[in-house]
Amino acid sequence: MSLIQLSERDHSPASMTSTRAGRSTLLAVVLTCLVPYCLLTATGCRGTQSTATGLPKRHTARAEEFVVHSDVKLPRKHPLLLDLVRLQEEVASQLQLPVARREVALYVFADELRYAQFLNQAYPDLPPRRAYFIGTSDELAVYTFWGDRIQEDLRHEATHGVLHASLKTVPLWLDEGLAEYFETPDKHRGFQPEYAARLAEQLRSGWQPRMERLEQLDEVGQMQRDDYQEAWAWVHFLLHHSADTRGVLIDYLKELRTNAEPGLLSEQLAAVLPTMNDRFVAHATTMALAVEPETRPVSANNERDQHALKSVVRE
Numbered sequence: 017m018s019l020i021q022l023s024e025r026d027h028s029p030a031s032m033t034s035t036r037a038g039r040s041t042l043l044a045v046v047l048t049c050l051v052p053y054c055l056l057t058a059t060g061c062r063g064t065q066s067t068a069t070g071l072p073k074r075h076t077a078r079a080e081e082f083v084v085h086s087d088v089k090l091p092r093k094h095p096l097l098l099d100l101v102r103l104q105e106e107v108a109s110q111l112q113l114p115v116a117r118r119e120v121a122l123y124v125f126a127d128e129l130r131y132a133q134f135l136n137q138a139y140p141d142l143p144p145r146r147a148y149f150i151g152t153s154d155e156l157a158v159y160t161f162w163g164d165r166i167q168e169d170l171r172h173e174a175t176h177g178v179l180h181a182s183l184k185t186v187p188l189w190l191d192e193g194l195a196e197y198f199e200t201p202d203k204h205r206g207f208q209p210e211y212a213a214r215l216a217e218q219l220r221s222g223w224q225p226r227m228e229r230l231e232q233l234d235e236v237g238q239m240q241r242d243d244y245q246e247a248w249a250w251v252h253f254l255l256h257h258s259a260d261t262r263g264v265l266i267d268y269l270k271e272l273r274t275n276a277e278p279g280l281l282s283e284q285l286a287a288v289l290p291t292m293n294d295r296f297v298a299h300a301t302t303m304a305l306a307v308e309p310e311t312r313p314v315s316a317n318n319e320r321d322q323h324a325l326k327s328v329v330r331e
């Protein structure tokens with residue numbers, strides 16, 4: 017059984033242990049990927065383990081609770097570092113999170129090959145992904161490489177980091193929905209036009225939202241691209257529909273500071289908004305109106321499909 021097939025809620029031991037990774041037993045793993053590096057693995061990078069497989073340690077910079085270890089030197093006021101500071105403030109402020117209890121280490125490799133080599137050596141069971149968040153008993157860590165979409169990747173993974181540094185736990189679907197929301201630059205206020213367009217199309221075809229179904233997804237292998245899309249849409253709905261829906265989310269996250277089993281968010285939302293599904297559909301329909309005409313739902317083989325493989329693993 018691969019790492020990503022483990023359950024989030026049953027806290028069963030991870031099949032990949034610290035001995036191979038050189039780390040303590042996994043507590044939480046949030047996996048994300050946008051671009052496979054199959055070509056790299058196919059060329060035998062796993063067998064090319066050497067000093068090149070080590071973590072980036074050459075340069076270190078701090079951005080609030082993030083400690084960035086990188087192969088490439090980042091000036092103190094590099095836009096990526098400033099963006100991480102803004103992200104941390106944005107997530108903590110919007111979600112009213114407490115002061116983070118832990119640091120989050122961000123390891124930024126110089127290129128995809130070095131990143132792939134490291135992951136192949138440290139986490140050989142993980143499928144190829146563009147970035148990972150891996151939480152262990154002694155470190156919350158993000159791994160990624162210097163690529164075209166590094167800002168988006170860092171924002172997504174760093175959001176997981178902020179959540180896990182501040183809360184006792186986060187349900188899988190909500191963790192991913194929030195990361196999808198905050199991965200967009202803050203001026204977009206969490207809006208994902210491709211998701212919005214695709215959602216509208218699915219609604220026209222008769223699809224219906226069901227948060228309760230998402231709440232049943234406690235194994236990463238169960239989460240598909242549509243689930244990430246719906247998780248994002250529910251988060252967007254909760255934060256933007258009304259003060260009441262926002263309050264339900266904030267209260268739920270507050271409970272998660274101390275209670276790992278706070279019940280179902282769907283039940284708490286339904287108690288405040290019995291017509292939640294109807295309101296969600298209206299919200300999604302309105303969102304679609306904001307999508308630029310040229311925006312079309314992504315195709316089935318778009319790299320976004322890989323994004324759907326992002327997962328959470330807990331022990």
Ligand SMILES: [Zn+2]
Nearest residue numbers: 047048195326
């Ligand atoms: Zn994620």
